[in-house]
Amino acid sequence: MNKLVLIDGNSIAFRAFFALPLLNNEKGVYTNAVYGFTQMLLKVLEEESPSHILVAFDAGKTTFRHDTYGEYKSGRQKTPSELSEQLPLIREVLDAFSIPHVELANYEADDIIGTLSRQAEHKDWNVKIYSGDKDLLQLVSDKTTVAMTKKGITNVETFDVQAIDEKYGLTPEKIIDMKGLMGDSSDNIPGVPGIGEKTALKLLHEYGSLENVLDSIDAISAKKMKERLQENQNQARMSKQLAVIYRETPIDVELDKLKRAEYDTKKVTDLFKSLEFNSLLSKFDDEEEEQQDFKEIHFETVSEITEEMLASPSALIVEVPSENYHRADIWGVALVNKNGRFFVPQAAALSSDAFKEWAADETMEKYMFDTKRAVVALGWKEIPLAGVVHDMQIASYLIDPSVSSHSVSDIAVRKGLRVVDTDEAVYGKGAKRARPEEHALAEHLVRKGEAIFALENQLEKELKDNAQFELFSQLEMPLSLILGKMETTGVHVDHDQLENMGVELNEKLAQLESEIHELAGTEFNINSPKQLGPILFEKLNLPVIKKTKTGYSTAADVLEKLEGQHDIIPKLLLYRQVSKLNSTYIEGLLKVIHPETNKIHTIFNQALTQTGRLSSTEPNLQNIPIRLEEGRRIRKAFIPSEKGWSILAADYSQxxxxxxxxxxxxxxxxxxxxxxxxxxxxxxxxxxxxxxxxxxxxxxxxxxxxxxxxxxxxxxxxxxxxxxxxxxxxxxxxxxxxxxxxxxxxxxxxxxxxxxxxxxxxxxLQRRRYLPDIxxxxxxxxxxxxxxxxxTPIQGTAADIIKQAMVDVSKALEDEGLESRLLLQVHDELIFEVPENELHKMTKLVPKVMEETMKLHVPLKADVSYGDTWYDAK
The missing domain is CATH 1.10.150.20 (5' to 3' exonuclease, C-terminal subdomain)
Incomplete structure (x- = not known):
């Protein structure tokens, strides 16, 4: 027996959109309606196993019903653009599943469904209709059932003739009589004012049809109802007419052509990957997919590196799992290229002259992930790295900086290649993080290399399609090597100077504490909001700005609003600032001075901010507060690493x-x-x-x-x-x-x-920022x-300019054969350490290069200064 499933496309899409929260993929495209619709479609295919299937859509706003009633559906709110944008994607999903979909000018999806269901009944087929619109219940027969969406999207209530009788006490064709009486606000069908579903059903149970109700008005005892029916007879008849589904549309569809066809699994999974329907992908893990995803991977673990293993190009993985990777142990190296897949333990890699020469050879192209991290790890082992032409992390970041994760595994899944597991799955998480046994480690690194090698072309194509390849290859890629070198170089810090500052700040805090207690007239714990609140708002009677569940708010914004009300407020604000300086910056910086180098080796995050700005962590050297003199003085502890050298600072003006x-x-x-x-x-x-x-x-x-x-x-x-x-x-x-x-x-x-x-x-420079909420x-x-x-175009371009300046200045230092070193980038400022004999040249060279970095309609201006410390350089 043939079974035809007909789906009301607009209705299901509408239900899906409002049933699910707004979702969007990495491109900022909304996908919640597509996702919900697809969930329903998969459920239908699985549970119904139809022999024939079709999805009907509304063709436009105007239908033949508007000839009868111009206000038909006029009360509806405009379809949200977030939904209308998704309808073409729903059609793409249907095409991927080889499911036909149609629309017909001047008619609604209901009419198409009514026409095709009648044709199928004449052929003695079974029909099942999926919709969220009660109008379609009029089509129910001994051959046709209707599944109505309930709460959510995949939860449905199925109606046959018996179910309609049990719920409404009506035969299916009388649904239109009910609509004639009660109307339908969603379609702006007026019905009879004051008559709802309950009253309409009562009348139909008594009189049988709308026409009989209207013929029996004189027999109705309820005065108001009688008046309403008397005054709205024509409107009721028109409403019934509007509710009738037209079942003879001139739709050019042959039922036999609706036979369910085979579909291309890869086409479906590719679309799901682009839409980021990762949870639905598991439904398509058939044998073919199993072979492609997490298939067995063949590799060699080698104790000696040969020239054959060092082909160009190669995906190179240098695994340094520590969050702070300076001087950390390298767990191993993986190489993937046209000659095979190889895992090299640390000892074998670091003792191999062939590997060292290959790593430093600029002509040997390398594909990597987080190049900077590898530059630092190898740099500590005195192995320079060059020839890196592709970085998977940076490419993914440029394609869409709003994505929360740019790990190898997540990028691979987003790009349709599930070949590598997450680091957490292999190494463990948090305190449980540990080195796995050698074979598991080797396979994981090789799989990372496989993903990098396999996706290089795809990522490069996306960058070119976005006009971002120059940004990638000419700016971000060379910058990653420069940042790696800066991190390895580090910044020299005077340990004793920091400790002395800590002593001074503690004395300042003690003095402020005494002054605050004197102004309060009592001693209390200044750091306790529970003790501070009553002092300010009860004892000193300051106006209450804000209360919390636990009492008075003493947050910074509250204290700032109280400035000028009492001498204690500026003292409290200063106390907090000095306290933070001491704990975060003095004590914090002392903890991260490297015991072997006496330097701070901050980590620059190149693929993090959505504006393109670099950020600094472990520690953050970009946020040392300089509004307070005490904060500015912290920079006195940052000194050159060589005697007789100076710190030089150059920053862009406005x-x-x-x-x-x-x-x-x-x-x-x-x-x-x-x-x-x-x-x-x-x-x-x-x-x-x-x-x-x-x-x-x-x-x-x-x-x-x-x-x-x-x-x-x-x-x-x-x-x-x-x-x-x-x-x-x-x-x-x-x-x-x-x-x-x-x-x-x-x-x-x-x-x-x-x-x-x-x-x-x-x-x-074509750096993008996606704005789905626009x-x-x-x-x-x-x-x-x-x-x-x-x-973003302003802030992001400024970020691009300072990054390009870093690349240009570094090249100029190399071309001039200078010993001066670039140490830090802080917002619009570059910090160098410079030998005395290069100071004059550097004060001319650096601003000149920075000002020529990008040609604008206005001149770029860079100011330069220098001194014995970072503080003195300003």
Whole structure:
């Protein structure tokens, strides 16, 4: 017996969209409706095993029913763009499964389903319809059943003739009579006002049909109901007519052509991988997939490296599992190339002259994962690394920096190759992390190499498709080698100086504690909010700003609002700042000085931030606070590693504002930088319409706040808080600023439009940031995405420029044969240690190279200074 399954595509997609939270893949494409629809489809295929199948969709907003009633479906809210964007993807899923889908102009999916179900009944086929629309219950017969979606998406309630009778006490064809009486708000079918499902059923149980109800109005005793029926007879008849599914549409579909076809498993799994439906992939682990995914992998463990193993190109894995990998043990090396797969234990690799020569040979191309980590690990063993042309981690990061994990295993799964397990699965997690036995370790490293080698072409193609290959190959790849060298070099720290600072800070804390107790009139634990709260808000009667479940809030933002109310507040704020300096930076830095080198070897994270900025960890040397003199003085402990050398600092001047001037093309900002004016003074002149000599310090301060805040979406509230003015005054200032610099406003509008159209924004060097929330219905999410769209091209381009400067300066040092070393990158600043005989040359060379790194409509400007310590260099 043939069995035809008909699916109401729009209805199931709609139910899926609202049943599941918004999901999106790494490209920022929404997928929740596709995922829910696919779940339902898989359930149908598995449980129904239909011989024939079709999915029907609505063709458009207008149908023949609008000729009868122009307001048909007019009350519906506009379909969310997050859903409408997914309908083409649902069709792609159906195509992958070789399932036919149709739509017909001027008709609804219901009409197509009604037509085909009648044709199938005439052939004596069984029919099952899947929908979330009760209208389709009118199609139920001894041959046709309807599965209605309930809560969720895959949970359904199936109706046959008996089930409709049990639930409604009606035959299926009387469903339209019920709709005629009660109407349908979802389709804007009016029905009879005041009559709901319960009353409609009562009338139909008594009179049998809508027509009989209307013919028997005089016999109805309830006065109000009688009046409503009397006044709305024509509307009731029209409503019934609108609810009737038309079963003779001119659909050009032959039932026999709907026979369920075989589908290409690979086509389905490829689509699921692109959509990131990883949980659904397991359903397709047939024998073919088993062979492809986690198939047995053949490799050799070798005790001696031969030239045959060192082909070009090769995937090279240097496994250093420690989080802080400086001076850490190398667990092993894996090589994957055209000649085979090889695992090399540490001893064999480090003792091999052939491997050392190959590693340092720039002509021998290497594919890697986390090149910088390998550069450092091998660097400690005095093995230089060169010739790295591909880094899987960096490629994945550039393709989409919003993805939470760029591990080999996660990248491989996202790109459709499940060949390698996670590090956690092999090594364990947290305290249980340990080196596995040799064969398991060897296989895991070789599998990593296999994934890197196999996916290099695919990742490179994606980079080229995104116009990002130059960013990858000319900037990020050489930078990874430079960062590795910087990490290995480290920064020399004066241990005694730090300890002395710690003593001074402890004395300062003791003094502040005494002053705070005196102002409070009692002794208490300053670090205890439970003790501090009552002192401030009960004993000293300061106004309560905020309360928590445990009492008064004494958070920093609360104390800042109380400044000026009592002399104790600035003392408390200073106490907290000094305390943090001591614990985080003095004690923290002392703990991470390397015992063998007397240096701090920070780790630069190259594939972490969505803006492209480098970050620094273990320890974070980019966040040493310099607003307080005590914080600035911490930099005194950072000194050259050679006697007679100096620390040289070079930083870009107002780089983000210069990038804004270039990207926005605003003549006013461009003029300011081309004439080397003080840009904040120039802004104050333009906004307040005054001459340069009439610009007051307050005017300049206001201009500076807006200059730095405008592309971060600064609000009237934010500016009012920053400047201590009213929101009205702040908004007036923002309006005047945008009127003075119209191209900035134009840029802000255009970049948001671009983000909405593309789903991402780009820097000048094509670094992307995806913004899936740019079209969100949630105001807060959408607003944050809009602010991000405005500032990412600015902040990201500034990050690209400082990175490119690192590459250019490093090349210049090498070309000039200089001994000077690049030590740190801190925001827009580069820090070097320089021998005395190179100081004059470096003060000229570094700013020149930095200023020529990228050609903009405005000149880049780099300021340089030097001294005996990092502190003195500023």
């Amino acid at each position: 780089i983000e504002l210069r990038v804004l001037a270039h990207i926005a093309g605003d003549e006013g900002l461009i003029e300011a930088f081309q004439k080397d004016m003080d840009v904040h003074t120039k802004t104050a002149m333009d906004v307040f319409h005054v001459k340069e000599e009439d610009v007051t310090s307050n005017m300049r301060r206001s201009a500076k706040a807006v200059n730095f805040g405008i592309v971060y979406g600064i609000s009237d509230y934010g500016l009012s808080q920053s400047l201590g003015i009213t929101r009205k005054e702040a908004q007036e200032f923002i309006d005047r600023y945008l009127a003075s610099y119209p191209k900035v406003k134009e840029y802000m509008d255009d970049v948001k439009d671009e983000a909405r159209e593309k789903g991402y924004v780009s820097t000048l 079209t969100s219905r949630n105001f807060n999410l959408r607003s944050f995405a809009e602010r991000t769209a405005m500032n």
